Amino acid sequence: MPLTPYHFGPGLFIGLLFLSFIDFPTFLIASVIVDIEPFLVLLFNLNYPLHGFFHSFLGGTIIALILTVIMTKIREFFTPLMRFFKIEQEISFKKILFASLLGINIHILLDSPIYTDIRPFFPLDFNPFYRITSLAGSLETMICVWCFLAALIIYIIRLIIYTITNRRKNHSSDENNNLLQNQLSLKCKSPFSPKTFINGFFNLLCSVAWIFSMCNPSSYNNNIQRKSR
Numbered sequence: 001m002p003l004t005p006y007h008f009g010p011g012l013f014i015g016l017l018f019l020s021f022i023d024f025p026t027f028l029i030a031s032v033i034v035d036i037e038p039f040l041v042l043l044f045n046l047n048y049p050l051h052g053f054f055h056s057f058l059g060g061t062i063i064a065l066i067l068t069v070i071m072t073k074i075r076e077f078f079t080p081l082m083r084f085f086k087i088e089q090e091i092s093f094k095k096i097l098f099a100s101l102l103g104i105n106i107h108i109l110l111d112s113p114i115y116t117d118i119r120p121f122f123p124l125d126f127n128p129f130y131r132i133t134s135l136a137g138s139l140e141t142m143i144c145v146w147c148f149l150a151a152l153i154i155y156i157i158r159l160i161i162y163t164i165t166n167r168r169k170n171h172s173s174d175e176n177n178n179l180l181q182n183q184l185s186l187k188c189k190s191p192f193s194p195k196t197f198i199n200g201f202f203n204l205l206c207s208v209a210w211i212f213s214m215c216n217p218s219s220y221n222n223n224i225q226r227k228s229r
């Protein structure tokens with residue numbers, strides 16, 4: 001039987017594959033949320049089927065609508081976690097609604113062939129998906145495991161593509177920065193180039209030397225004498 005954690009397999013696989021249509025964190029939560037029902041039945045020892053109303057398409061849809069409202073309010077708080085795992089998505093009500101409905105209904109479809117107490121078409125009292133096999137739930141468990149492995153491969157490929165794209169972006173931005181710096185240095189070259197600075201310094205020295213020679217009394221006398229001749 002697919003225990004609750006196994007449902008993360010299809011959740012991860014379908015969620016990663018259809019990121020453009022499905023809100024990823026909502027889909028993961030939707031994939032397991034209806035198992036709160038058997039958890040509460042076991043916890044409080046309730047006189048109620050383990051897979052009752054909320055494991056039907058009607059009950060699941062009600063949970064999906066409640067989950068959609070909650071996720072629409074709190075979805076933004078998942079963004080840092082999504083960024084950490086390099087799975088960034090635009091938040092959209094349509095994606096959240098679709099993810100909630102799909103995730104919960106896939107869960108019900110995976111549970112229906114295994115458990116005798118499930119009534120997927122409640123209030124109708126029958127389960128057309130139920131299969132009598134020697135190893136109940138082995139096929140569904142295998143589907144969940146294979147989905148998990150496929151999700152792992154998809155995630156690794158996504159990470160590789162993300163790294164390559166990021167490197168290219170950084171490389172092109174570095175080239176742009178270098179180009180900008182070159183342009184700036186070209187613009188600044190005429191007033192601040194070393195050659196201009198040396199020329200200016202040399203001119204200043206000449207000017208100072210000329211002023212000193214003019215202020216020197218002996219050269220002043222020589223000049224007077226030259227003029228009087």
Ligand SMILES: [Zn+2]
Nearest residue numbers: 034035107111
């Ligand atoms: Zn379940």
